[in-house]
Amino acid sequence: MRITLKQLAVFEAVARSGQVAKAAEMLSLSSPATSMALSELEKQLDARLFERIGNRLRLNSQGSLLLPLATQALQKIDQIEHAFSPAGTELGGNLNVSASSTIGNYLLAKSAVAFCQQYTNTLVNVDIENSQKVINSVLEFRSEMGFIEGQCLDSRIAVEAWHRDKLLVFCHPAHPLAGKTVAPSELSGMPWVMREEGSGTRDCFVSAANALDMQPQEKFRFSTPDAIKQAVKQGAGLGVLSELTLEKELIRKELSVIEVEGLGLERQFYRIHHKSRHFTPVGLAFIDFCRTFLNTEH
Template sequence: MRITLKQLTIFEAVARSGQVARAAEMVNLSAPATSMALSELESQLDARLFERVGNRLRLNSQGSLLLPLATEALQKFDQIEHLFSSPEAELSGTLNVSASSTIGNYLMAKSSVAFCQQHTSALVDLDITNTLAVIKSVLEFRSEVGFIEGQCLDSRIRVEAWHKDKLLVFCHPAHPLAGQRVAPQALKGQPWVMREEGSGTRDYFISSAQALDMQPIERFNFSTPDAIKQAVKQGAGLAVLSELTLEKEVSRKELAIIEVEGLELERQFYRIHHKSRKSTPLCDAFIDFCRSFINVAT
């Protein structure tokens, strides 16, 4: 049994008007086509829906049972059409986003809240993890867009330069090198508190340090900037994090910066999408919003 919206529309029009000819005008069909559609509906339901009284059609008990259900179904269909044809529809629903730690905590969290405050029918579901996990989430279609600090070489992913960031080497304020500009060799043999495997910050720093033969010695590794900063405050060693994460502690003199000659730690952040997934209007609007919001904020 395949009842169509057209049949329900014609049935409701006949029920309201009491005449096939008048119902035909209401639904913009010919009288024969209207009568045929009504007959097909009765045949599919195996039930008569009207009784003829003079020149009018009146609902019988079966028709009276169907009318409120048909009206409700047509109203639901109208709601669906309105929802997806209105300008607000494109900026409604849930957008799944993944971001690596620094980007997620210091850029995307604020951006997501501001975007949802401006577009109250939208929800940004932000998952903050590390670069490898973000890439995996996009590959598995769990996230429509990802923001990463490290490299992505998977051919299934479209990678676009998005925002720039600077990493800083820092230490306890009482460390002998605190506040100094030193040669890379001065850091040889120093213990380091590192980010975990899979972190874009970790990968970028190690690559840059190896190019200068710094040979960093990993003493601890943690998955969050807060844990790393706390370890450095306890004298566990040197560390490197985004300047986004250090502003408060450096201004309070809880941590100190070490400048390393030749160590260029400006890095590129990237936005990633799966190549086979078409970006939704909600995702496009979010990306545009973040670009403006972050530029103003930073």
């Protein structure tokens, strides 16, 4: 059996993208060459690695077994090449990361741009999803690392505290409670505009609200902060989002904050990675860069 690095690279790219055509584009290969390399790998292993679901390829149990091994092998080759590169060689390569909505839009987007401006031979791809989808991306080896707003209890994932954030309860400026400090009971029965299931923002707020028996009544549900802010501006109800997302609207007095007694809405952001995956040189450099650029906590 002679498995080639090309076959492993094709397999990993198909696993990450879910399509042969996209994998071919990622690897600068033709679709026929990519398809042939995958077929040869399956033939040599005498095993099917994917199941076709619609127009996408999804890892089956055999593919899921191979993926971490293939990724480790490819990373080892990268480490060998890096170790024997001439001293002073400029950092280069692609980095795939995933981030939940608030982190991706308000922290990582600007970090990725600044990093690539400093290291001009690098490219950081940031996929922005909710926290659960970020976890799935790391589990499926599509992302080298992830940044989430909620907890991750999966034993296959390494979790590190990364940054701190605070959620704010807000409303339309003409709301009777705008700018006031209120008891939790005063919000009983009021309608809320909430984030979707799987959102770290939602999980943090619901947990804190339930601890005070607030029982928030969800009237609308949206998957982006902008949609929630727009709904609150239209008088749809109260909202809760990271202070990172509300800075402009509060300065312009388009929205107002409500302080709720005893409602603890400080939260921890986390950086996650698969325990079976080692960081690439670009990944390690990006972690160090963010620590300084964003003043993240260790």
